[in-house]
Amino acid sequence: MKKCYLDANLLLYYSDPDSLFYSQATAIISQLLDEGWTLFLSSLTLDEYFHNMIRFSRVSREEAIKDLKGSFGKIIKLPDLQMITAGLQLKRQQKVINLMIKNQLRARDAYHLFIMLENKVKFMATFDNDFNKVFLSGKIKKFNPAPVDRKKL
Numbered sequence: 305m306k307k308c309y310l311d312a313n314l315l316l317y318y319s320d321p322d323s324l325f326y327s328q329a330t331a332i333i334s335q336l337l338d339e340g341w342t343l344f345l346s347s348l349t350l351d352e353y354f355h356n357m358i359r360f361s362r363v364s365r366e367e368a369i370k371d372l373k374g375s376f377g378k379i380i381k382l383p384d385l386q387m388i389t390a391g392l393q394l395k396r397q398q399k400v401i402n403l404m405i406k407n408q409l410r411a412r413d414a415y416h417l418f419i420m421l422e423n424k425v426k427f428m429a430t431f432d433n434d435f436n437k438v439f440l441s442g443k444i445k446k447f448n449p450a451p452v453d454r455k456k457l
Contacts, residue, residue: 306341308447309388309420311430312352315345319357319375325431328449332429333382335449341427343385346419348412353379390415390422407438420444 310333317329336343354372361368379385390396399421403414413434420428421443428435429447439446 306339306427307344307423307425308336308341308427308429309344309346309416309425309444310349311416311428311432312349312356313431314429315349315353315379316356316360317431319378329431332447332449336429336447337383341384343382344388344420344423344425345385346388346416348415348419352412388419388423388425390419396422407441409434409438417444 314329314332317323317325318333320326323329333343353376357372357375358365358368361371363371397418400411400414400418403409403417404411407414407417409417413432416428417435417438420426425444427445427447435444435446438444
C-alpha cells in the first residue's frame with residue numbers, strides 16, 4: 305500500500321479556490337487518488353487546518369467557523385482518507401525531542417514526523433520547507449507530483 309501524509313497547508317490550499325496554490329494542491333490530491341495512494345492525516349493536521357482556516361478568514365470568527373463545516377466536508381469525503389496517531393508510551397513520545405534536535409524542527413512538525421514514522425508512512429504532501437532536512441535525510445520523502453505538460457493545456 306502506498307501511503308502519503310497530508311500536511312495542513314496542502315489542505316488549506318485545497319479547500320480554498322481563491323488561494324494561490326489551489327491548482328497545485330488539487331493536482332497533488334488528484335494524482336495521489338488516481339495512483340491509488342492511501343491518504344493519512346492526524347489530529348495535529350486537523351488542529352492546524354481548523355486554526356488557520358479561522359485565523360486567515362476575511363469574515364468574522366463565527367462565520368469562519370460555519371464556513372469551516374463546508375470546507376472540511378470536502379476533505380473528509382476524500383476516498384481512502386485515514387486518521388492516524390502515535391502510541392502514548394512515554395519512552396516512545398520522548399523520540400519527538402530527538403527528532404526536534406536532529407532535524408531542527410519545531411515541536412509540532414517533530415510530532416508530525418513522529419506520527420509518520422510510527423505508522424510507517426514514507427511520503428508527505430506539503431508545501432512546507434521546514435521538512436527539507438528530513439527529506440534530504442531520506443527518513444521520509446516529499447510527494448512530488450508529475451510535471452504538468454503545459455502544451456496540453
